[in-house]
Amino acid sequence: MNRPAVLFLLAPIFAGALCHPLPCRAADEGQTLRLGLAETIPRAHAASPRLGQLRAIRDAGDAALRGAGAQRRPLVDLAASYTRFSDVPELVAPFPPPAGPTTLFPNIPNSYASRLGLTQPLYTGGRLSAQVRAAEAERDAAARDLDAGTADLVLETSAAYWDLATALESERVLREAVGSYEAHLKDAANRERLGLAAHSEFLAVQVERDRAELARLRAANDVEVLDADFARLLDLAPGTRLEPGDPLDGATPEDEDPARLVDKALAGRPERAAQQARIVAAEAREKAARADRLPQARLGGGYDYANPNRRILPPTERWQDTWDVSLSLAFRVFDSGRTAAAVAQRAAQSEAGRQGLDDLERRIRYEVTERALDQKTAAAAVQVAARSVEAAQESRRVSSERYRAGVIPSSELLDAEVALLRAGLDRAEAQARLRLARASLDRAVGR
Secondary structure, three states, X not given: OOHHHHHHHOOXXXXXXXXXXXXXXXXXXXXXXXXXXXXXXXXXXXXXXXXXXXXXXXXHHHHHHHHHXXXXXXXXXXXXXXXXXXXXXXXXXXXXXXXXXXXXXOOOOEEEEEEEEEEEEEEXXXXXXXXXXXXHHHHHHHHHHHHHHHHHHHHXXXXXXXXXXXXXXXXXXXXXXXXXXXXXXXXXXXXXXXXXXXXXXXXXXXXXXXXXXXXXXXXXXXXXXXXXXXXXXXXXXXXXXXXXXXXXXXXXXOOOOHHHHHHHHHHHOHHHHHHHHHHHHHHHHHHHHHHHHOOEEEEEEXXXXXXXXXXXXXXXXXXXXXXXXXXXXXXXXXXXXXXXXXXXXXXXXXXXXXXXXXXXXXXXXXXXXXXXXXXXXXXXXXXXXXXXHHHHHHHHHHHHHHHHOOXXXXXXXXXXXXXXXXXXXXXXXXXXXXHHHHHHHHHHHOO
16 A cells, blocks of 8 residues: 555545544445454464465475484385296206106296395484484474464564555545535635635635545555455455454553564574574484495395295295395495585585574564664654644644634635644554554564
8 A cells, every 4th residue: 555645645634533433334345344453363374375385394394204214114015926937948857766857947937926025224324313303303494484474474464454454544534524625615615606715715625625535536445455455365255345343543562672672583583493493404414415425234134935936946836935134234435426515515505504594693683673663663653643633633623713703714724624634644654553563573573
C-alpha cells in the first residue's frame, strides 16, 4: 500500500468521526471474517505452503538420519536364482573295477540356487560415525529453518494485518469526510446565491471534495489489494474478506536495552542455530572424507542352499547346503588425489559456513539495534501525533465558531479541517508503525 501518496491526497477532508471504531463492510461485498491477530496467525500457519515445504524438508532430514544410522548395522541379503544350461557331454572317469566308470561332472541342465548373506562393517576409520553426525546436524538445521520460516510468516501476517487495519480506517474516515464535504458544498452554494461568498469559495470546496473522493478510491483499492494478500496467506474462499478485530491503538512498547536484546537474539535466532548446525555438518563431512585414507574392515558371511551345489564335487542333482564366513581388510594405496580433493572441498565448505556465521551475527546485531531504535522512534511519534490531534481539534472548533459568526472565510475553515484530518491520519499511521516496529523487533530478537 502506498500510504505516503494517500496521505498527500487526504488534505482537505472533514474528520469529525476519527475516533469511531472500524465498521463492518457491507454484506453484499462478500463474506466478512472478523479476526484478531492472535486468531489470524494460527490460520496462516495452517494454510502456509511454505511451512509445509519446510516441514517436508525437516522430515527428509529425519529420514536421512535414520538411513545414516542404519549403515552401522548388519546388512542381510536374500537371493534366489534359476539357470538353464545347454546340454554338455558328461565327464566320466574310467576307474578300474571294482569302482568302474564314475561320472565326475554330470550333465545337469537345471540349476537352482539360494543364498542368505550378511555383511557387517567392523572398522571404517570413523566414516560412518561422521556421516551420522552430519545427518543429525543437517536435520537440526532443517528444523531451525522451519522455526525461521514460522517467524517470518508471523511477521508477514502481522504486517499485512496492521496495513489492512490502517487502510480500513483511512477508507472509513474518507467515506465520512466525503459526505461532510457534500454538506459543506451545499452550504457554499447557498452562500454564493445569497451573495455572501464568491464563486471561488464554492470551487475550492468542490475541488477538496473531489480530492477526498479520489483519496477514498485509492484507499478502497489498497483494501482490495490487502484482501487479496490475506486470501493468499489464509487460503480464504473466493469472496471472503478479513476484518481486523484488534484496534490500532493500545500498543505499549517496553524500554529495553539494545545490548541485552542483541544477546537474546544471538541466543534465540533460529537462523544462527541453523548456520551453526550446518557448520557442524560440514566438519563431520570433512572427517568422513578423511576416513577414506584409513583401512576399512568388514565381516561377511552367507548360507547357500542350491541344486546342484557346485561347491560340492562331484555335482549331483539334489539340494545341498554350504556356508562361508569372511573377514576383509582394504586399504586404498593410491586414488589419484580423489580423497585429497574431497577433503579440501569439505574444509572449504566448513570455512564458508564459519564466515557465513560471522556475517549473520553482525547482521543480527545491526538489525536488532535498528529495530529497537525504530520502536523507540515510533513510540515517540505516537505521542506527538496524539498531541497534534488535540491541537487540531481545538483549532477546528475555534475556526468553526468564527466561520458561523462570519468572521473568517470558508477557506480558513477548510484549512482547519485539513489540519485535523491530517493529524488524525498521522496518528493512525504512527500507531500502525508502532505495531509493526514491535513485531519487527520481536522477529529480530527471535521471540
